[in-house]
């Protein structure tokens with residue numbers, strides 16, 4: 001399918017923890033998608049928009065570049081992008097109250113924790129180096145941040161780092177790996193984002209219409 005320049009483009013996660021949340025929100029907003037689950041794009045039958053199914057990590061880039069005017073992404077991924085980008089042309093238009101989780105510092109059960117100064121001179125493994133680096137600066141602590149793209153909870157056992165900072169919802173994964181949370185670094189939820197780049201007049205109007213539909217959905221859920 002060719003991408004149509006006159007239609008809005010909305011980036012959502014193809015598969016993962018945000019994909020059902022995102023599809024449900026679009027559905028509740030009255031948008032009917034064509035195409036099945038395996039397509040990379042879907043046309044909305046009854047609204048001038050196309051949906052792009054992508055990796056969640058790519059969503060802030062697409063929206064900031066203006067490739068997609070809207071997107072749905074975790075606040076954690078958005079914040080990491082903002083902190084790592086020189087001109088993040090992206091803004092949150094609606095927090096969605098879904099997919100809530102926290103980036104938490106954690107350490108093996110036996111670790112003695114005496115507040116953030118315990119981290120001085122230590123190593124911390126994380127997939128969110130920019131958020132962790134900012135938090136360390138706020139705490140006035142010097143520590144090295146080691147970027148891992150996955151399986152962060154294995155870092156202490158593999159002796160990559162004695163501390164980790166990873167997303168937690170129930171805490172079961174930390175517990176299963178003999179780790180315990182010691183500090184909250186960042187609280188996250190899914191957010192609807194919009195490009196701050198200038199839009200053509202038809203797209204601006206369509207964007208306002210999309211936003212008021214989403215706001216209507218969110219009000220009924222308050």
Ligand code: PRT
Pocket residue numbers: 013014015016017018054055056057073074075076077099100101166167168169170171172173174188189190
């Ligand atoms: O393939 P793609 O790159 O698109 O997806 P992904 O694998 O990078 O992301 P995905 O689908 O795992 O998560 C997408 C977003 O969901 C995250 O960026 C968060 O905003 C949000 N979210 C909410 C979570 C969790 N809850 C969560 N629990 N993301 C990850 N987790 C992990 C957690 O780190 C642990 O490993 O899920 C596991 C279970 O957590 P516990 O605490 O319940 O055991």
Ligand code: ZN
Pocket residue numbers: 055056057
């Ligand atoms: Zn991802």
